[in-house]
Every structure is written in C-alpha cells, then in structure tokens.
Amino acid sequence: xxxxxxxxxxxxxxxxxxxxxxxxxxxxxxxxxxxxxxxxxxxxxxxxxxxxxxxxxxxxxxxxxxxxxxxxxxxxxxxxxxxxxxxxxxxxxxxxxxxxxxxxxxxxxxxxxxxxxxxxxxxxxxxxxxxxxxxxxxxxxxxxxxxxxxxxxxxxxxxxxxxxxxxxxxxxxxxxxxxxxxxxxxxxxxxxxxxxxxxxxxxxxxxxxxxxxxxxxxxxxxxxxxxxxxxxxxxxxxxxxxxxxxxxxxxxxxxxxxxxxxxxxxxxxxxxxxxxxxxxxxxxxxxxxxxxxxxxxxxxxxxxxxxxxxxxxxxxxxxxxxxxxxxxxxxxxxxxxxxxxxxxxxxxxxxxxxxxxx
Numbered sequence: 001x002x003x004x005x006x007x008x009x010x011x012x013x014x015x016x017x018x019x020x021x022x023x024x025x026x027x028x029x030x031x032x033x034x035x036x037x038x039x040x041x042x043x044x045x046x047x048x049x050x051x052x053x054x055x056x057x058x059x060x061x062x063x064x065x066x067x068x069x070x071x072x073x074x075x076x077x078x079x080x081x082x083x084x085x086x087x088x089x090x091x092x093x094x095x096x097x098x099x100x101x102x103x104x105x106x107x108x109x110x111x112x113x114x115x116x117x118x119x120x121x122x123x124x125x126x127x128x129x130x131x132x133x134x135x136x137x138x139x140x141x142x143x144x145x146x147x148x149x150x151x152x153x154x155x156x157x158x159x160x161x162x163x164x165x166x167x168x169x170x171x172x173x174x175x176x177x178x179x180x181x182x183x184x185x186x187x188x189x190x191x192x193x194x195x196x197x198x199x200x201x202x203x204x205x206x207x208x209x210x211x212x213x214x215x216x217x218x219x220x221x222x223x224x225x226x227x228x229x230x231x232x233x234x235x236x237x238x239x240x241x242x243x244x245x246x247x248x249x250x251x252x253x254x255x256x257x258x259x260x261x262x263x264x265x266x267x268x269x270x271x272x273x274x275x276x277x278x279x280x281x282x283x284x285x286x287x288x289x290x291x292x293x294x295x296x297x298x299x300x301x302x303x304x305x306x307x308x309x310x311x312x313x314x315x316x317x318x319x320x321x322x323x324x325x326x327x328x329x330x331x332x333x334x335x336x337x338x339x340x341x342x343x344x345x346x347x348x349x350x351x352x353x354x355x356x357x358x
Contacts, residue, residue: 137211137213137358138181138213138214138215138217138355138358139184139210139211139212139213139354139355139357139358140212140213140214140220140243140352140353140354140355141175141176141214141215141244141245141246141353142243142244142245142246142251142260142299142350142351142352142353143171143172143175143245143246143350143351143353144175144245144246144247144249144350145157145254145257145329145348145350147175147178147245147246148171148348148349148350151171151174151175152327154327155329156327156328156329156341156343156348157327157328157329157342157343157348157349158171158285158327158349159279159285159325159326159327159328159341159342159349160261160278160279160280160282160284160285160289160294160324160325160326160342160349161279161282161283161284161285161325162188162190162282162351163282163283164196164281164282164283165188165190165192165195165196165201165281165282166196167282168188168190168282168351169186169187169188171188171351172186172187172188172351172353173185173186175246175353176246176353176355178246179215179246179247181355184355184356184357185355185356185357186353186354186355186356187206187207187208187353187354187355187356188351188352188353189203189204189206189207189262189264189268189317189351189352189353189354190203190261190262190263190264190278190282190351191203191262191263191264191268191269191270191271191278192263192270192278192281192282193270193273193274193275193278193281194281195281200270200273201270202264202268202269202270203262203263203264203268203269203270203317204224204227204228204264204267204268204269205268207354207356208354208355208356208357209223209224210222210223210224210226210227210358211223211358212235212354212355212358213358214239214243214244214248215244215245215246215247215248216239216244216248218235218236218238218239219235219236219239220233220235220236220239220240220243221233221234221235221240222234222235224268227268227317228266228267228268231301231314231315231316232301232314232316233316240316241300241301242299242300243299243300243316243352246353250300251299251300251350252300254331255331255332255333256330256331256332256333256334256346256347257299257331257346257347257348257350258298258299258300258301258302258346258347259296259297259298259322259343259345259346259347259349259350260296260297260298260299260347260350260351260352261294261296261322261342261349261350261351262295262296262297262317262318262352263277263278263294263295264295264297264317264318265295265318266315266317266318268317271293271295271318272292272293272295274291274292274293276289276290276291276292276294277291277292277293277294277295278294279291279294279325279342284325285325285326285327285342286325286326287324287325287326287340287341289324289325289326290324290340291321291322291324291325292321293321294321294322294324294325294342295318295319295320295321295322296319296320296321296322296345296347297315297316297317297318297319297352298313298314298315298316298319299316299350301313301314302314302319317352320345322342322344322345323336323337323339323340323341323342323344323345324339324340324341324342324344325340325342326339326340326341326342327341327342327343327349328341328342328343328344328348328349329341329343329347329348330343330344330345330346330347330348331346331347331348332346333346334346
C-alpha cells in the first residue's frame with residue numbers, strides 16, 4: 001500500500017513540476033528583454049502573493065491516495081475466503097459413520113452360518129447300515145408254504161419248475177425283499193447237472209462262507225465246515241433241530257412239512273448227473289417225469305413212535321428221494337406218502353435260502 005502512495009505522490013510532484021516548468025518557459029524572456037522580464041517577474045510575484053496558495057490545492061489531490069486506504073479494506077475481505085473453511089463442516093457428514101451401525105445389522109445375517117450345522121443330517125444316512133435291526137445278521141431261511149403259493153400263483157406251489165437254478169435264486173431274493181432283506185444277495189441251496197455256463201453246479205459252492213443266522217438271530221452255522229459236520233448244522237440247538245422260515249417260524253408248525261429240495265449228497269454236491277433227478281435242472285413240473293434219485297433234506301428230523309426222533313431221517317441236506325417233479329403239498333405224516341408230486345412224501349417243495357454275506 002505504501003508504494004502505491006509514493007507512486008501517486010511522485011506522479012503529483014511530477015505534474016506540479018511540469019506545470020511549474022511550463023509556466024517558467026512561457027514567461028521566460030528573450031535574451032534581449034531578460035532584465036525587464038526579471039524585474040517584471042519579481043514585481044509580479046510580489047504583487048501576487050495570494051496565488052501562491054494555488055499549488056496548495058494540488059496537495060488536495062493527495063487525499064486521493066487516502067481513499068486508497070479505502071481499498072485497503074479490500075484485503076480485509078480476503079479473510080472472507082475464510083468462510084471457505086466454513087464448508088469444512090462438510091466433514092460434518094461424519095455422521096455418515098453413524099450408518100456404521102448398519103454393519104451391526106450385518107452381524108444379524110451371521111445366523112446364516114448357523115444353518116451350517118444342517119450338513120450334520122448327512123451323517124444321519126449312516127443309519128443305512130442299520131438295516132441290521134436283527135439281533136444278529138439274518139442270512140438263512142426255509143421258504144414258507146405261503147410264499148411259495150403266492151409267488152407261484154398256485155396252492156400246490158412250483159413243483160420242480162423254479163425257472164432254472166437262477167429262477168430258484170430269484171425266488172429266494174423276492175422273499176427276502178418282502179421282509180426287508182432284499183439288499184443282500186440270496187442263493188438257493190440247489191445242485192444242477194448244467195448251470196448257466198454248462199458246468200455242473202454244486203449247492204455247497206454257491207452260498208458264501210458264512211456265518212449264517214436265522215430270522216430270530218440264532219446261529220445256524222459259523223461256516224461251511226459246520227454245515228457238513230453232522231446230520232444237523234453246528235449251530236444253536238433251538239434252530240438247527242427245526243429250521244425256520246423267513247419269519248422265524250419253525251416248519252414243524254405246519255405238520256409233516258420237512259422235505260426240502262436240494263438234489264445234493266451229504267457233501268453238498270450234485271447227487272446225480274441224470275437230468276430227471278433235477279427235474280431237468282429245475283425247469284420241469286411234469287407229472288410224467290420219474291426221477292430215480294431226486295434228493296431232499298429234512299428241515300427237522302423224522303419223528304418215530306411216541307414223538308421220538310427216528311433212527312434215520314435226520315439229515316438236513318440229503319436224506320431221501322422225492323416221488324416226482326409235479327406240484328403238490330402233503331402235510332400229513334403218512335410214511336412215504338402217495339403220488340408223484342414233489343411234496344407228496346411230506347412237504348411242498350420248499351427251498352433253503354442262504355445270503356452270500358450275513
């Protein structure tokens with residue numbers, strides 16, 4: 001601000017000097033009249049003392065610079081930009097952090113991980129092995145009369161036509177399925193002259209290794225050796241002397257029903273290579289087929305007088321010959337029986353069924 005005043009003062013002084021110089025030049029006398037002019041000028045100056053103040057008005061313009069200070073307040077408005085910092089309250093949107101509580105609701109979704117325990121039901125399928133509701137693994141039964149009649153569609157049963165040896169397996173599997181044991185593989189204890197591959201089939205070789213349990217959880221035999229050791233399997237006496245059906249019911253409950261078809265000798269192997277002795281490998285129920293050595297076993301020993309076991313008739317897999325291949329049922333104790341049916345000597349053409357695994 002001072003430099004501006006000085007500049008203006010210098011300008012005024014320069015102006016004054018220029019005015020004064022101009023006046024001197026206008027009044028300067030020529031060389032010829034210099035003396036007169038000086039005197040006249042002196043006289044004029046003495047006679048004009050009043051005009052001397054005229055230059056004083058010149059300083060009056062000096063106040064002009066004083067108004068310059070008025071502009072000085074202009075810099076004072078410079079602080080006015082200070083209100084710009086007032087927008088600094090813009091940070092006041094700091095309340096935006098107040099929405100930070102929003103993340104707090106985010107923890108509320110955290111319960112979503114709580115459903116993660118839901119995969120725990122996956123272990124629940126573990127009960128699948130719990131088809132072992134049996135006290136012991138269930139892996140042996142004699143086909144019941146009711147099942148044979150139902151599956152054959154005849155009150156006389158299948159006779160000697162089981163649909164081949166594989167058809168006999170399917171009968172065992174279907175009965176097991178009906179009682180909730182279809183998840184196991186079941187085989188009929190039968191021998192045949194020719195199997196599906198054209199070779200002889202031996203019953204003892206197609207039933208697995210054991211152990212075998214009945215529907216009541218009682219041991220029938222630990223292994224094959226136990227099946228072949230004696231007339232009766234080496235198992236629980238409560239079951240081996242009266243082998244039960246798929247429901248755990250002993251066959252003696254029906255009467256004289258103990259003939260069970262096997263076509264096997266006491267080693268569990270094919271007893272005869274004559275096709276008639278296997279009802280043509282379990283495909284014929286004809287009444288005109290006269291087998292000479294169609295073998296059956298006894299699910300319970302033959303009883304003698306007074307209800308005592310007979311001297312013979314106790315072997316569970318190879319006891320005597322059957323009369324024929326035709327369908328038929330005989331539950332009456334009448335010795336060798338009559339007729340040419342598979343059940344005529346005391347039974348209904350039942351099968352032994354074994355699961356390959358307990």
